[in-house]
Amino acid sequence: MSLSWVREGQGLVGWGCAARLDTSGADRFTDADAWWRQLCGHIDVDDAVGLPGCGPVAFTSLAFADRPGDSVLVLPEVITGERDGVRWITTIGDAPEPDLEPVRQPGTVSYSDGRLSSTAYRQAVTEAVRLMRESGGELRKVVLAHDLVANTSEPLDERFLLHNLAARYANCWTFAVDGLVGATPELLLERRGYEVRSRVLAGTAWPHPGRTDDEIAAELLDSAKNRSEHAYAAESLAEKLRPFCSELSVPTSPSVLRLRNVLHLATDVEGKLADTPDGSGLLHLAEAVHPTAAVGGTPTEDAVPLISELEGMDRGRYAGPVGWIDGAGNGELGIALRCGQIEQQSTAGAGSGGARGGRVRLFAGGGIVPDSEPDLEVAEVEAKLLPVREALEGVR
Numbered sequence: 001m002s003l004s005w006v007r008e009g010q011g012l013v014g015w016g017c018a019a020r021l022d023t024s025g026a027d028r029f030t031d032a033d034a035w036w037r038q039l040c041g042h043i044d045v046d047d048a049v050g051l052p053g054c055g056p057v058a059f060t061s062l063a064f065a066d067r068p069g070d071s072v073l074v075l076p077e078v079i080t081g082e083r084d085g086v087r088w089i090t091t092i093g094d095a096p097e098p099d100l101e102p103v104r105q106p107g108t109v110s111y112s113d114g115r116l117s118s119t120a121y122r123q124a125v126t127e128a129v130r131l132m133r134e135s136g137g138e139l140r141k142v143v144l145a146h147d148l149v150a151n152t153s154e155p156l157d158e159r160f161l162l163h164n165l166a167a168r169y170a171n172c173w174t175f176a177v178d179g180l181v182g183a184t185p186e187l188l189l190e191r192r193g194y195e196v197r198s199r200v201l202a203g204t205a206w207p208h209p210g211r212t213d214d215e216i217a218a219e220l221l222d223s224a225k226n227r228s229e230h231a232y233a234a235e236s237l238a239e240k241l242r243p244f245c246s247e248l249s250v251p252t253s254p255s256v257l258r259l260r261n262v263l264h265l266a267t268d269v270e271g272k273l274a275d276t277p278d279g280s281g282l283l284h285l286a287e288a289v290h291p292t293a294a295v296g297g298t299p300t301e302d303a304v305p306l307i308s309e310l311e312g313m314d315r316g317r318y319a320g321p322v323g324w325i326d327g328a329g330n331g332e333l334g335i336a337l338r339c340g341q342i343e344q345q346s347t348a349g350a351g352s353g354g355a356r357g358g359r360v361r362l363f364a365g366g367g368i369v370p371d372s373e374p375d376l377e378v379a380e381v382e383a384k385l386l387p388v389r390e391a392l393e394g395v396r
């Protein structure tokens with residue numbers, strides 16, 4: 001099992017499992033926080049480096065919804081880290097040897113509908129638009145997603161996916177936690193002592209033949225539909241984070257983040273915590289802000305129940321917080337986007353009938369507002385599925 005959180009060649013990679021928590025339900029954040037604090041209280045740490053991410057670190061991935069969905073924290077036996085030119089290695093107990101097997105290719109990849117096909121997704125979008133228009137302005141945004149299943153002819157090696165994602169999406173956070181693998185451009189929260197940071201994304205455009213990226217970026221910035229989608233997401237994060245902060249800086253207009261497959265409206269939020277560490281450990285803060293309107297909707301309490309009704313699928317840990325936390329409550333949590341859940345690494349072995357391939361469920365979603373056009377929303381999620389599809393296919 002790979003454990004990873006890497007951006008621009010920096011971050012953390014872990015292997016082995018010294019301790020693990022599986023939890024679920026509405027208390028998943030408090031369970032995770034309590035377990036982690038208690039565990040850290042029992043570990044004698046010898047840390048000569050002293051940076052965030054040194055000492056014991058748990059990789060975590062939490063379910064999007066209160067239910068269904070399982071959440072996990074893993075304390076690896078070995079963690080290697082790199083930040084600002086400093087490299088370190090942390091071992092817990094008798095560290096195992098790293099997995100030095102060569103990276104395996106997944107062979108040919110074929111796709112089949114997941115629980116919500118593109119056609120069903122289009123219908124769900126149409127229904128969301130109808131409900132929003134009929135709500136007379138009450139329901140303003142719902143983020144809907146669909147899934148796609150990829151089957152590989154050879155066993156699935158997570159490292160193959162990670163390597164390809166990191167090569168093509170270096171400015172995203174490439175992650176792997178308990179079989180959820182992806183490269184997210186969205187940072188839910190980073191906490192470093194008193195400092196907190198978030199990168200809120202919402203509002204999307206994608207490359208079109210005959211148009212330059214500059215033209216597309218200018219149109220995105222000018223689009224009232226995308227600006228409103230974005231404003232809901234940025235406001236939801238700021239509103240929930242503000243009570244924890246003595247200072248919070250939220251730019252009044254978004255910038256454009258350019259990725260290979262899509263362009264997004266982006267707002268980088270920065271704050272200073274009023275109180276640290278007990279009331280504002282990273283998991284506690286994440287519980288307060290999740291789900292932002294980048295993956296939930298507006299108002300949250302109406303949008304979130306509607307998501308499960310309209311999608312009719314279990315998002316699992318897609319769109320939930322993913323990343324790492326250290327013993328001081330510092331860490332980085334992204335929103336698990338542009339990712340796939342590995343459901344089967346290999347069918348080789350007893351009872352497999354000779355088949356040897358893997359299976360991964362890919363997810364992508366988009367913010368729906370009253371003036372969303374269903375066909376464009378379908379095109380948007382197809383563009384957002386590209387990173388994992390191309391990584392699986394080994395497209396250079």
Ligand SMILES: C=C(O[C@H]1C=CC=C(C(=O)O)[C@@H]1O)C(=O)O
Pocket residue numbers: 143145186201202203204229264293294295337338363364365366367368384
């Ligand atoms: C929900 C997803 O994207 C979110 C993040 C950026 C832009 C989004 C949008 O424009 O709809 C979404 O809010 C996803 O990639 O599955």
